Amino acid sequence: MAERLSNREGIKGMANPTRYGLERVAYWLQRLSGLGLLAYLIGHIYETSAIVNGKIAWDKMLELTQTIEGHLILTLVIGMCVFHTANGIRVMLGHGGIGVGKPGQPEYPYKAASLNYKQRLCIWVSIALAALAMMYGASVLLGD
Amino acid sequence: MAVVEAPKPSEESNTKTSSQPNTITLRIARSNPSEGQEPSFSEFQIPVQKWTTVLEAILYVKQNFDHSVAVRYSCRQASCGSCGMKINGRPALACYTKVSELNSNVITVEPMNNFPIIRDLAVDFKQLISNHKKMKPFIIREDSEVTPESKEFIQTPQDLEKFLQFSYCIKCGLCNSACPTMATDTSFIGPQGLAQAYRYVADNRDKGKDDRLKIVDDSHGIWRCHFAGSCSQVCPKGVDPAMAIQLLRGYLLGFRK
Numbered sequence: 001m002a003e004r005l006s007n008r009e010g011i012k013g014m015a016n017p018t019r020y021g022l023e024r025v026a027y028w029l030q031r032l033s034g035l036g037l038l039a040y041l042i043g044h045i046y047e048t049s050a051i052v053n054g055k056i057a058w059d060k061m062l063e064l065t066q067t068i069e070g071h072l073i074l075t076l077v078i079g080m081c082v083f084h085t086a087n088g089i090r091v092m093l094g095h096g097g098i099g100v101g102k103p104g105q106p107e108y109p110y111k112a113a114s115l116n117y118k119q120r121l122c123i124w125v126s127i128a129l130a131a132l133a134m135m136y137g138a139s140v141l142l143g144d
Numbered sequence: 145m146a147v148v149e150a151p152k153p154s155e156e157s158n159t160k161t162s163s164q165p166n167t168i169t170l171r172i173a174r175s176n177p178s179e180g181q182e183p184s185f186s187e188f189q190i191p192v193q194k195w196t197t198v199l200e201a202i203l204y205v206k207q208n209f210d211h212s213v214a215v216r217y218s219c220r221q222a223s224c225g226s227c228g229m230k231i232n233g234r235p236a237l238a239c240y241t242k243v244s245e246l247n248s249n250v251i252t253v254e255p256m257n258n259f260p261i262i263r264d265l266a267v268d269f270k271q272l273i274s275n276h277k278k279m280k281p282f283i284i285r286e287d288s289e290v291t292p293e294s295k296e297f298i299q300t301p302q303d304l305e306k307f308l309q310f311s312y313c314i315k316c317g318l319c320n321s322a323c324p325t326m327a328t329d330t331s332f333i334g335p336q337g338l339a340q341a342y343r344y345v346a347d348n349r350d351k352g353k354d355d356r357l358k359i360v361d362d363s364h365g366i367w368r369c370h371f372a373g374s375c376s377q378v379c380p381k382g383v384d385p386a387m388a389i390q391l392l393r394g395y396l397l398g399f400r401k
Contacts (some may be wrong), residue, residue, distance in 0.1 A: 007267070009257045009327040019234050020322060023373035027324065030370075094371050097394030103309045103346070106382025114387035115373045 086126035199238035225316030284352030310343035319375035335375035
């Protein structure tokens with residue numbers, strides 16, 4: 001009820017990447033990959049904690065992850081990790097005011113200087129690096 | 145859901161006009177939360193020319209079909225910032241958006257998100273104005289340029305350029321409506337307020353930088369911005385709040401003095 005009265009979009013609106021261009025897609029991917037990496041970290045701690053139960057338990061846990069599904073998840077983790085790092089560096093530099101353009105007289109049709117081609121290029125490079133890393137990871141993990 | 149059709153233009157009026165009007169469907173969100181009225185849409189078939197703006201289309205509905213549609217507007221030239229609304233899912237000024245540029249025969253207008261609805265398309269700006277005021281949107285210094293013995297404060301064109309762009313803010317609220325943080329954080333200052341804080345911090349006549357930095361350095365302040373850039377995407381005046389926020393954060397991080 002309160003949500004309806006305040007007319008806030010909530011998480012559904014925050015997580016909708018479709019309406020505001022590439023920068024919003026990058027924001028969405030950054031959040032998604034961050035959550036994915038957090039989930040992986042928790043899973044990873046659970047997996048490696050099996051070692052305290054001895055070699056047999058550890059080998060059993062390893063068997064569980066050495067499957068096609070396990071390798072696909074690891075490939076996804078590689079992609080998330082590379083994108084999150086590369087795009088994170090772009091965002092961190094931007095947060096310090098680096099690469100966001102200089103203030104000036106706005107001219108019609110008012111293209112925002114902070115959403116410049118350097119920022120867009122960095123986003124595409126982050127996506128491309130993630131894709132390349134995933135391809136390499138998949139070839140190592142799934143190849144013969 | 146009401147569907148109302150426009151009267152067909154007479155043959156005489158058709159021969160007089162050089163451009164034939166198209167007919168579009170205008171879907172207007174209707175609600176009145178204070179009366180407990182559930183949100184719904186009213187549909188109207190209306191004639192438009194290639195230069196018809198969304199605001200003109202809404203006013204056509206008010207004049208010809210249903211005068212009870214609630215919409216706030218004033219200048220009709222993107223100067224007052226009154227007619228912000230969601231047009232086909234994206235915040236925009238109704239007076240500054242031509243129907244023809246939307247490339248759709250169905251146009252849906254809804255109240256801006258992240259603002260409480262008063263009725264239909266009119267939203268409550270209380271929080272935006274209160275956050276704007278919180279940023280102390282005036283020059284802070286002890287001496288004044290209006291006393292008889294003093295001169296005006298000198299500024300070079302370069303000094304002016306550092307903040308001029310951000311002073312074009314018309315407080316339409318589109319940036320706050322598009323912001324993903326505003327969608328979930330009810331206490332966030334918002335891109336409008338933060339951009340205005342930078343406007344005065346960057347003004348070399350102002351001496352209130354430390355005060356303002358203290359206000360924005362808050363858990364619901366500047367650190368909640370994640371540079372999604374949606375505020376700058378929708379700004380109708382080229383203010384670029386995303387840039388202002390990142391430059392303002394530069395002061396807090398020590399990149400700027």
